[in-house]
Amino acid sequence: xxxxxxxxxxxxxxxxxxxxxxxxxxxxxxxxxxxxxxxxxxxxxxxxxxxxxxxxxxxxxxxxxxxxxxxxxxxxxxxxxxxxxxxxxxxxxxxxxxxxxxxxxxxxxxxxxxxxxxxxxxxxxxxxxxxxxxxxxxxxxxxxxxxxxxxxxxxxxxxxxxxxxxxxxxxxxxxxxxxxxxxxxxxxxxxxxxxxxxxxxxxxxxxxxxxxxxxxxxxxxxxxxxxxxxxxxxxxxxxxxxxxxxxxxxxxxxxxxxxxxxxxxxxxxxxxxxxxxxxxxxxxxxxxxxxxxxxxxxxxxxxxxxxxxxxxxxxxxxxxxxxxxxxxxxxxxxxxxxxxxxxxxxxxxxxxxxxxxxxxxxxxxxxxxxxxxxxxxxxxxxxxxxxxxxxxxxxxxxxxxxxxxxxxxxxxxxxxxxxxxxxxxxxxxxxxxxxxxxxxxxxxxxxxxxxxxxxxxxxxxxxxxxxxxxxxxxxxx
Amino acid sequence: xxxxxxxxxxxxxxxxxxxxxxxxxxxxxxxxxxxxxxxxxxxxxxxxxxxxxxxxxxxxxxxxxxxxxxxxxxxxxxxxxxxxxxxxxxxxxxxxxxxxxxxxxxxxxxxxxxxxxxxxxxxxxxxxxxxxxxxxxxxxxxxxxxxxxxxxxxxxxxxxxxxxxxxxxxxxxxxxxxxxxxxxxxxxxxxxxxxxxxxxxxxxxxxxxxxxxxxxxxxxxxxxxxxxxxxxxxxxxxxxxxxxxxxxxxxxxxxxxxxxxxxxxxxxxxxxxxxxxxxxxxxxxxxxxxxxxxxxxxxxxxxxxxxxxxxxxxxxxxxxxxxxxxxxxxxxxxxxxxxxxxxxxxxxxxxxxx
Numbered sequence: 018x019x020x021x022x023x024x025x026x027x028x029x030x031x032x033x034x035x036x037x038x039x040x041x042x043x044x045x046x047x048x049x050x051x052x053x054x055x056x057x058x059x060x061x062x063x064x065x066x067x068x069x070x071x072x073x074x075x076x077x078x079x080x081x082x083x084x085x086x087x088x089x090x091x092x093x094x095x096x097x098x099x100x101x102x103x104x105x106x107x108x109x110x111x112x113x114x115x116x117x118x119x120x121x122x123x124x125x126x127x128x129x130x131x132x133x134x135x136x137x138x139x140x141x142x143x144x145x146x147x148x149x150x151x152x153x154x155x156x157x158x159x160x161x162x163x164x165x166x167x168x169x170x171x172x173x174x175x176x177x178x179x180x181x182x183x184x185x186x187x188x189x190x191x192x193x194x195x196x197x198x199x200x201x202x203x204x205x206x207x208x209x210x211x212x213x214x215x216x217x218x219x220x221x222x223x224x225x226x227x228x229x230x231x232x233x234x235x236x237x238x239x240x241x242x243x244x245x246x247x248x249x250x251x252x253x254x255x256x257x258x259x260x261x262x263x264x265x266x267x268x269x270x271x272x273x274x275x276x277x278x279x280x281x282x283x284x285x286x287x288x289x290x291x292x293x294x295x296x297x298x299x300x301x302x303x304x305x306x307x308x309x310x311x312x313x314x315x316x317x318x319x320x321x322x323x324x325x326x327x328x329x330x331x332x333x334x335x336x337x338x339x340x341x342x343x344x345x346x347x348x349x350x351x352x353x354x355x356x357x358x359x360x361x362x363x364x365x366x367x368x369x370x371x372x373x374x375x376x377x378x379x380x381x382x383x384x385x386x387x388x389x390x391x392x393x394x395x396x397x398x399x400x401x402x403x404x405x406x407x408x409x410x411x412x413x414x415x416x417x418x419x420x421x422x423x424x425x426x427x428x429x430x431x432x433x434x435x436x437x438x439x440x441x442x443x444x445x446x447x448x449x450x451x452x453x454x455x456x457x458x459x460x461x462x463x464x465x466x467x468x469x470x471x472x473x474x475x476x477x478x479x480x481x482x483x484x485x486x487x488x489x490x491x492x493x494x
Numbered sequence: 495x496x497x498x499x500x501x502x503x504x505x506x507x508x509x510x511x512x513x514x515x516x517x518x519x520x521x522x523x524x525x526x527x528x529x530x531x532x533x534x535x536x537x538x539x540x541x542x543x544x545x546x547x548x549x550x551x552x553x554x555x556x557x558x559x560x561x562x563x564x565x566x567x568x569x570x571x572x573x574x575x576x577x578x579x580x581x582x583x584x585x586x587x588x589x590x591x592x593x594x595x596x597x598x599x600x601x602x603x604x605x606x607x608x609x610x611x612x613x614x615x616x617x618x619x620x621x622x623x624x625x626x627x628x629x630x631x632x633x634x635x636x637x638x639x640x641x642x643x644x645x646x647x648x649x650x651x652x653x654x655x656x657x658x659x660x661x662x663x664x665x666x667x668x669x670x671x672x673x674x675x676x677x678x679x680x681x682x683x684x685x686x687x688x689x690x691x692x693x694x695x696x697x698x699x700x701x702x703x704x705x706x707x708x709x710x711x712x713x714x715x716x717x718x719x720x721x722x723x724x725x726x727x728x729x730x731x732x733x734x735x736x737x738x739x740x741x742x743x744x745x746x747x748x749x750x751x752x753x754x755x756x757x758x759x760x761x762x763x764x765x766x767x768x769x770x771x772x773x774x775x776x777x778x779x780x781x782x783x784x785x786x787x788x789x790x791x792x793x794x795x796x797x798x799x800x801x802x803x804x805x806x807x808x809x810x811x812x813x814x815x816x817x818x819x820x821x822x823x824x825x826x827x828x829x830x831x832x833x834x835x836x837x838x839x840x841x842x843x844x845x846x847x848x
Contacts, residue, residue, distance in 0.1 A: 031667070037653045038660055038669040046773075050791045057793075080800055089803060184818050188804040191820060197807075222780070224620060291518065295619045299780040301788060302818035304800070304809055369496065483505060490498035 076306050083181045093182055097204060100169045104208070105242070108161040115160065119153035142347060143340050146413045151339025151389060154414060155331050158388040159209075162239045163324045166208040171319040174201075175310040183302055193282050194289025196225035197302060199232070203281060206236030207274075210449055211327045211456040213238075218460070224296035228285050230457055231470040234449045235281035237274045240387030241444050245270045247391060248444075251424040252437025269441070277445050280477070292469070327452065334385035334451040342382050342393055346400055346412035354411065360401050370479050371439035371486030375401055375430065380443070384451045387444070392416050395423065398430035435489050439482045446478030536635045537574055539604045540564055542583060545593050546601035554590035599666040606662045607642045608634040609655035614645060616656035617779040626656065639664075656778065676733070676741040677722060679714045685743030686711050697740050704731055706741060759796065760808070760824035767797040768829035777826040789813040790827060 037044075083092055127149065131141035173179050179201050187197025198220045206213030213233040220226040237245065246266075253269040254262035345355040360374030367373045379393040392414035399408045407426060408415045417423045427436075448471045449457070458467040515522050544563045548555040561571035575591060578584040583597035593601060611630040615621045621629060637645075643664060646652070653661055662668040679685050687706060706726065715730070716723040722738045724731055733741075762768055772792050773785055789812050790796070799816050800809035807818040819827075 034653070034663055034667065035669065046786065046791075049786045050793075053789060053791045054793065077799070084800055084802060086803055184800070184802050184807065184809065187807050187818070187820070188802060191806065197818075295615075295621045297618055297780050298620045299784040300807075300820050300823060301784050302807065302809075304816040304818060306816075369501065484502070487498040487502045487505075491502070494498070 079307055080181065080304070083178065084185055089185045093185060096173065096178070100166065100173070101207070103169060104162050104166040104239075107165045111161040111164075112157055115157035116154075119157055120150065124150060124153065139347070142343055142412060146410070147339040147341075147343030148336045149339070150414055151335040151342065151385070152332050154389050154392060155335040155386045156328065158243070159240065159328055159331055159386065160324070163209055163212070163327065164320060166239070167212065167319040167323040168316050170205060170208065171315045171323075172310045172312070175308075175315050177305050177307040180302065180304050184304060187302065189282075190285070193286035194225075194293075195228050195232075195282075195285040196220045196222060196300065199225065199229040199285070202229045202233060203236050203278070206233040206238060208239055209327055210234055210236065210238045210453040211330065212323050214453060214456045214460055215323070215326075221301075222297070222299045224289070224293050224298040225300075227293060227296065227461065227466055228288050230461060230466065231288060231473065232281040232284050234453065234470065234474050235277040235284065235445070237277050237445060238387065240390075240450070242270070244387065244391050244444050245273055245441055247420065247423065248437050248440050250420055251427065252432070252434050255424065256434050273441050273445050280446070284473070284477075327456075330452045330455060331386050331450075334455070335389070338382060338385040338389075338451075342389075342396075342414065343412035345378070345382060346396065354400065356397055357401055360397070369486070370482040371435050371489070372443060372482060373431065373436065376436075376440060376443070380447055384448070386450050386452065389414060390444070395426060398426055402426075402430045404429055435486060438489075439485060442481055442485065443478045446474050446481055448472070448475040533635075534577075537564060537566070538578065538581075538583075539600075539635055541574055541578060542593065542597055542601040543604055543608075545584065545591060546598060546605070549593060549598075555592075556590050560591070602662040602666040602668060603639060604634050605668075606664065607637055607639070609659060609661040610642055610646055610649075610652070611637075612655045613652045613661070614649060617649065617652075619779075623656075623776075673742040673744045675739045676712070676724070676743050677717075677735045677738040679712075679717075679743065679745060681714045681717045683714050684711065684746040685714075686746055687741060687743050697737055700737055701733075701741060704733070706731075711746070712743060757829055758825045759810070759819075759827040759829050760821050762796075762798045762829070764798050764801050767795055770794045770796055771828040771830050774826040774828065777823065781823060785819075785823065785827065788815070788817055796829070 082088055124145065127145050128141060131145060132138075170179075180198075182204075183197035183201055185197075186200035190197050190199050199217075201219065202213050202216045204213075205216040210233050213236060214230050217226050217229040217233070220229055249266035249269040250262075254266035257265045345359070348355050350358060356378060359378050362374070363377050364374040367377050375394060375397045379390050379397055383390045383393040395416065396408055396412065396414050398404070400411055404426060407417075407422075417426075448454070454467060454471050457470050458464070461467060513521070516524075518524065541560055541564065544560060545555050548559065557568055557571050557575060560575065561568045564571070564574075566574070575584060575586070578597070579586070583594060583600060584591055585594055586592070608630045611633045612626045615626045615629060616623075646664075655661055660669050676685070676687075711726070713725045714722065715725055721732050721734060724733075757768075759768070759770070770790055770792055773782060773790060777785070794812060797811040798808060799811045800818075802808065802818070806821040808821070808824065809816050809818040811817075
């Protein structure tokens with residue numbers, strides 16, 4: 018560039034600067050205003066609007082009912098209860114079928130095949146008892162509920178009802194510094210936290226979205242409901258007279274889920290007042306017109322985008338974890354397995370918070386999915402307590418059909434009512450599964466938020482279990 | 495087994511220690527960070543800013559004003575000025591301590607970072623208005639000029655800070671003060687008094703007797719050859735052009751005082767409609783952009799469609815879409831009290847009503 022040109026350029030920039038100072042701050046506003054004015058003028062000239070009154074009033078009629086003072090909340094609870102009921106009831110049968118096929122039938126077949134071609138037992142242990150079994154377990158317990166829950170949820174979304182739920186709930190969520198749509202992502206979290214975190218994309222305000230991501234883990238996900246129900250039946254139900262057992266243990270599980278909602282609200286409030294105070298925030302909520310849901314498309318997208326997507330991530334993590342689970346139970350140092358070393362070492366701390374080493378180890382190695390926590394706990398308890406005649410060997414996860422047998426194993430492992438209560442609390446308040454952690458990272462692209470959303474709940478879990486335990490012991494002694 | 499009471503006590507003690515150490519703003523860690531702040535860089539930069547400020551206001555700065563401004567002893571202030579002199583940033587003459595051109599450009603650089611950071615806090619974060627200045631006071635010493643330039647580029651090189659003060663360019667240019675004399679306004683225009691010249695005194699006494707002081711809003715009613723008639727705080731006032739030349743004002747756009755004339759969107763009840771007059775300046779950053787993108791611009795007709803339980807948020811029909819807006823934001827959207835009142839918008843607001 019020649020010198021003259023350079024001078025010209027500098028002059029140009031200088032005069033541009035002067036002009037910008039003279040024009041002032043409201044330039045952007047004026048531009049947007051003039052765009053709208055021009056667009057309105059053009060539209061008035063060339064667009065004819067058809068009479069739409071009828072459709073409009075139909076929308077308004079629905080809105081008036083679903084957001085009304087008296088009917089708004091009952092309709093919401095009814096809709097969501099139906100969705101959950103259908104999910105839980107509907108998933109039982111296919112889950113059983115898949116487990117029957119993959120775990121009860123295919124697993125022995127594979128083992129036999131491996132031994133018939135002379136595979137060394139450690140290799141078939143790692144691959145079949147470890148990797149394959151973890152994967153089979155995750156698929157059989159995860160797939161059916163998600164394949165039912167997500168399409169139902171997406172149908173409600175497609176119809177246009179869910180934005181109205183956000184509209185109803187926003188008053189509450191505003192008070193804790195969050196977005197009304199967090200009610201939706203939280204509900205989605207009851208299906209699967211990873212899917213709930215993907216769903217936070219609907220929250221378009223940066224601060225509120227991070228709040229929704231961090232607190233999503235407080236929604237008791239599909240993988241944790243069976244744990245809660247099993248433990249509540251054994252320990253809470255077992256502690257009251259038989260005729261009350263059913264209702265009391267059900268109430269305990271619902272109580273844990275409600276506690277999760279309360280935690281999510283309290284933590285949202287705390288986050289918005291402290292570490293997230295300065296993050297940018299903007300609220301608006303569109304209430305789109307109702308429309309008949311496109312059922313086939315919904316089925317397709319919710320199965321592919323949500324169910325298969327999440328399941329695939331879970332399987333990817335389940336395979337290596339399955340190997341680790343098998344290895345910690347089978348590799349021995351000085352005649353004792355790694356699992357036993359760990360449980361012995363961590364027992365003092367674990368007992369202080371009212372859990373035990375087996376539970377801690379299970380939560381560490383069963384990180385890919387909450388669904389495999391109970392099978393891992395059972396396998397480890399049998400291993401550590403040296404119970405003979407149950408399960409199918411070290412490192413092979415198992416579940417028992419009979420609640421009474423499960424109860425016997427856990428009691429033999431030294432569990433008390435307090436352990437049961439703490440496990441239920443810890444199941445609610447612990448780090449998200451690896452699938453969810455990975456999803457959080459993918460969605461936030463930030464190590465900081467990923468670490469906070471993983472560490473915060475587990476710290477809270479230890480704190481809550483600790484206080485419950487000490488107070489319990491104080492009262493009991 | 496550990497005694498539960500002991501365990502609880504230990505846990506509370508640990509929690510208490512953590513709270514004392516890390517309590518936001520008040521803990522020992524926060525106090526330590528605050529104490530570390532007064533480094534020599536901070537003192538130097540604050541002194542330069544102070545000198546620049548006095549220079550702008552045509553006041554002579556002294557050692558005492560520096561010591562007072564930085565809250566240090568006058569001994570320390572003397573040392574500081576000596577240091578600045580040896581660095582070639584200031585020189586002391588008969589008019590007190592003055593900036594050299596090098597010192598001025600350093601001061602402007604600090605001011606640039608300060609105002610850029612305020613702009614950033616206002617536009618890209620939810621930090622409260624009252625905290626902008628304080629945060630920028632700290633930040634201006636902690637970011638390098640390169641980081642500031644990256645930030646400026648990201649924000650599209652803003653030229654004003656959120657208080658309306660110009661941001662110096664990276665070459666150290668800053669526009670001359672924008673105020674003009676009162677006689678420069680034409681009839682019907684608005685202005686805010688920024689400065690009343692105290693020389694010559696005879697004129698100054700006259701002006702003070704008229705009850706004029708900086709910060710007042712004026713509206714010119716009539717400009718004649720021998721007199722300027724204007725309204726100030728609801729009273730009529732007449733000055734000769736010679737006198738008016740000694741009153742400095744910044745011209746105001748009429749939009750800026752919409753606060754006093756219009757109602758806010760949140761005052762509408764279900765089924766009512768109104769025409770948007772504007773969005774308050776207090777609503778800024780992403781929230782302002784969001785509202786404008788949705789079509790909340792002057793002239794848009796807005797109808798209240800649905801009220802949620804507790805009347806917050808409320809859903810409005812804006813350009814055919816139903817949008818829920820929280821009360822806090824609706825408070826900052828101003829409306830014309832009646833549809834079709836402002837003539838300019840009558841034409842298409844009628845269309846939209848059909």
